Amino acid sequence: MTTVSRKKLVVAINPSASFGASRHVGPAVVQTLRAMGHEVTSLTEPDFEQLLASARAALKKHPDALVMVGGDGMVNLGTNLVAGTRVPLAIIPSGTGNDMARALGIPFDNTEAAIASLNAALAVGPRTIDAGRISWTDPVTGEAGERWFACALSAGFDAIVNERANNMEHPKGPSRYIIAMLAELVKLKPLSYRLTIDGTVLDSKAVLVAIGNGVSLGGGMKITPDAKLDDGLLDVLVVQPLSRTAFLRIFPRVFKGTHVTDPRVQITRAKKVRIEAEGIAAYGDGERIALLPIDVEVVPGALRVLSPLP
Incomplete structure (x- = not known):
């Protein structure tokens, strides 16, 4: 085991994990980190609103890391808490997709290995990666909003599938996203988009629009296989209109990238993107953000993370 000096860690546990197969993960993480000699503040709240308040209070004490126990939704919460600060984000994955953990090389199917990876990363120190910043104006209230995402943003058929998957209780794991996709496929139709990519305006029909800072979404679907977390760019994926049959032919290939x-799949690298379409919600790291239009920009070096990858 790697020898690490005593660290002050804040561990935030997914409130949705109080029941089910992952309910033991949070307490086990806290117990193991304390046994390793770390000073651990454990945050276990009944809902995300209270967890957010508790985490903000804990971060005022300047811990050595914020450890999120859960899936990509918890990663998104943690990203929005520490982006632009000196506090590193750490992940013990126990969610459905765990795409950010995959991008960072963190073991996503073995809790003990993930804890050991975290302990080793504490010894080395954090690495710095980019993050995506989303901004929008509520069409009803006129209020401005802003959120960060770490791994991926979806704003097309993939977002519609995400919405269905988030409302499904079963099955657990990445297969839930696939089942949701098949259920929505019967209604597949192109959408009219206006995309402004680094100042260039493009009006087009598309079935899928996504932005990758990391490689995958939906539990390992490598939508932007060549994306890099620290290149100062976002990978913008646009899939032109497809028939259902063509979609089903292409879809299996997404797992290998x-x-x-x-030729109907286009990826463009950009620093700033505006996405406009009627009636579509954008999702960041699997979490519902806002209805389009939205503006997205990469912020180089906005996020410090604890990762086994250099």
Whole structure:
């Protein structure tokens, strides 16, 4: 085991994990980190609103890391708490997709290995990566909003599938996203988009629009397989209109990232993107953000993370 000096850690546990197979993960993480000699503040709240308040209070004490126990939704919460600060974000994955953990090389199917990875990363220190900043204006209230995302943003058929998947109780795991996709596929139709990519305006029909800072979404679907977390750019994926049959032919290739060789799949690297379409909600790291239009920009070096990858 790596020898690490005593660290002050804030561990935030997913409130939705009070029941089910992952309910033991949070307490086990806290117990193990304390046994390793770390000073651990454990945050276990009944809902996300109270967890957010508790985490903000705990961060005022300048811990050595904020450890999120859960899936990509918890990663998104943690990102919005520490982006632009000196506090590193750490992840013990126990969610459905765990795409940010995959991007950072954190073991996502073995809690003990993930804790050992965290302990080793504490010894080395954090790395700095980019984050995406989303801004919008509420069409009803006129109020401005802003949120961060760490791994991926979806704003097309993928967002519609995400919405269905989030409302499903079963099954657990990445298969839930696939089942939701198949259920929505019967209603698949192109949407009219206006995309402004680094100042260039593009009006087009598309079935899928997504932005990757990391490689995957939906539990390992490599939508932007060549994306890098620290290159100062976002990978913008646009899939042109497809029939259901064509979609089903291309879809299996997304798990290997080979879908990008299809001429109807386009990826552009950019620093700023505006996405406009009627009646579509944007999702960041699997969490509902806002209805389009939204503006997205990469903020280089906005996030410090604890990761086994350099």
